[in-house]
Amino acid sequence: MRLSTKGRYGVLAMYELARRYGDGPISIKEIAAIQDFSNAYMEQLFSALKKSGLIKSLRGARGGYQLSRPPAEITVGQIIDALEGPIELAECVGGPEGFVCKKSADCVTRGLWMEVQDSIRGIIDHRTLEDLLIQSGAVLPVED
Incomplete structure (x- = not known):
């Protein structure tokens, strides 16, 4: 199992939004520059994060993105699920609903993977x- 750049970059981008929580919206361009990511890739990630309700966008000259909730209320798991889908180490422990491995009754490693x-x-x-x-060590943002 390997976390893709979607999950890793998404957590870093969300960290930047958390670092500036309460300061108003931040542009994708600014976050991409800070983290040295491409704008186009950030746009893809932010589209999924917005769809999941983790961030919100504001339009206009001072528009951009910000967290939809305080940093204490957003988990790394929520970010990864929004960008990658649920983590599935093996089909028998996280596969499609109703999936039953024909070897699960005798599988000596299923418990380990679970x-x-x-x-x-x-x-x-x-x-x-x-x-x-x-x-x-960042200074915690003041909540609204």
Whole structure:
């Protein structure tokens, strides 16, 4: 399993929005320049993040994007799910609804894969953008 650039870049872009939470909207161009990403790729990511309700856009000369909720209320798991879909370590532990592996009754590794997937989910579903701000030593934004 490997997280794609969508998930990795998306978390970094959301971190930038969290860092400036409460300061008003930020343009994609500005975030792309800070993180050294292409504008076109950021537009794709922000389209998915907006569709998922994690960010909102404001139009006009001072328009741009901002978080739809405070950094403490947005998890890394929500960002990754919005951009990559649910993490599926193996079909037997996270595959399509109703999927049943014909070997699951005798599979000696299914429990291991379930434990690994649950551990990953446990971390990303509880780590918030605010946690990343604290970890980086950034000054926490003042909530509205």
